[in-house]
Amino acid sequence: MAKSRGLVAVNVEECKGCKLCVEACPVNVLHLSESFNTHGYSPAEYEGEGCTGCGVCYYACPEPGAITVFKNWQEAQQAYICQTSNKPSQLTLVDPIQGIAECEACGQQVILSNFRALSFAE
Numbered sequence: 642m643a644k645s646r647g648l649v650a651v652n653v654e655e656c657k658g659c660k661l662c663v664e665a666c667p668v669n670v671l672h673l674s675e676s677f678n679t680h681g682y683s684p685a686e687y688e689g690e691g692c693t694g695c696g697v698c699y700y701a702c703p704e705p706g707a708i709t710v711f712k713n714w715q716e717a718q719q720a721y722i723c724q725t726s727n728k729p730s731q732l733t734l735v736d737p738i739q740g741i742a743e744c745e746a747c748g749q750q751v752i753l754s755n756f757r758a759l760s761f762a763e
């Protein structure tokens with residue numbers, strides 16, 4: 642298994658289950674889920690480890706917002722800005738498969754596929 646330098650988070654409600662990302666991933670860390678989203682599709686799901694952050698899945702995906710790639714997850718989690726206090730914080734990954742982390746400052750869960758609503762220090 643490749644080193645988990647990156648992290649991938651799938652927004653299951655935006656995913657159409659086309660499998661393009663699964664086939665494109667060079668290290669085979671994506672598969673289709675056995676469960677369905679509210680549209681009746683089996684969304685892509687991360688194995689939970691091994692993502693290199695290469696971004697190939699992001700470019701393969703035809704659905705805007707379905708896949709988020711954190712190219713350097715270690716740096717990203719230490720540069721997080723808490724959405725509640727608007728202060729520098731840190732993220733701890735609590736569920737790599739669902740892409741859920743916890744903010745150290747406010748203790749709230751952060752949905753990583755909601756990338757556009759999150760803030761990170763430069």
Ligand code: SF4
Pocket residue numbers: 647648649665666667668669670671691692693694695696697698699710
């Ligand atoms: S960023 Fe690269 S290694 Fe990670 S899931 Fe996507 S294609 Fe696979």
Ligand code: SF4
Pocket residue numbers: 651655656657658659660661662663684685701702703704707708
């Ligand atoms: S995340 Fe994108 S590429 Fe992957 S199965 Fe879903 S819609 Fe297709």
